[in-house]
Amino acid sequence: MSQPVALKVEPLTAAAFAPFGDVIEAADSARHFPINGGNTERFHDLMTLATDPDGHAIVSIFRGQPRTLPLTLTMLERHPKGSQAFMPLSGRSYLVAVARPGEGVSVADVCVFLARGDQGVNYAPGTWHHPLLALHATSDFLVIDRAGPGGNCDEVTLEPVGIIPA
Ligand SMILES: NC(=O)N[C@@H](O)C(=O)O
Numbered sequence: 001m002s003q004p005v006a007l008k009v010e011p012l013t014a015a016a017f018a019p020f021g022d023v024i025e026a027a028d029s030a031r032h033f034p035i036n037g038g039n040t041e042r043f044h045d046l047m048t049l050a051t052d053p054d055g056h057a058i059v060s061i062f063r064g065q066p067r068t069l070p071l072t073l074t075m076l077e078r079h080p081k082g083s084q085a086f087m088p089l090s091g092r093s094y095l096v097a098v099a100r101p102g103e104g105v106s107v108a109d110v111c112v113f114l115a116r117g118d119q120g121v122n123y124a125p126g127t128w129h130h131p132l133l134a135l136h137a138t139s140d141f142l143v144i145d146r147a148g149p150g151g152n153c154d155e156v157t158l159e160p161v162g163i164i165p166a
C-alpha cells in the first residue's frame, strides 16, 4: 500500500484560518474593553454564529478522547446549515483539519493547524473539517452549533492523508 500523502501542521492564526471561519482567542488584536468597573476585560464579538432560519444555536460539551499519532485522515465533514465552534476547556492543544467550502474536496485542499489550548475555532457554514481531533489526554470542549430540522452533516471521503506533527 502506498504511503499516505503527508501534510505539514501549521500554527493556528486568525489570518491563516480566515478562509475557514474564526479563531476565538483573547488576542490584543481583538476588540476588547474594560467592564464591571474595570474588574473584567471583555474580548468582544469574536466569531460569527450562523444558523438557517429553521434552526437555532445550542451549546454542548464534547469530551474528546486523544487521537493517536501518527494520524491518517480519510474523511471530512461539513455543516451547511450553520457554523460550529469549539473552545477548549481543558487547556490542551489540539489539531484542526479544514478545507474551504465548496463541492469536491481533494487532499490538496486540506490545511492542518495546531491550535493552542487557549484558542478556539468557529467553522463557517459549509467549511469542510475533520471531527474533533483532541491530543495528549481526554479533553473537554465547549461547542456552539446548530440544531433544528433536516440533515446538517455531509461527509466526503479523502484519499488517506498523514499528519506530520509540528
Ligand atoms: N457530530 C458532531 O456533532 N461533531 C462533529 O460535527 C465535529 O465536528 O466534531
Ligand code: NI
Pocket (backbone or CB within 6 Å): 077, 079, 084, 129, 130, 131
Ligand atoms: Ni463538525
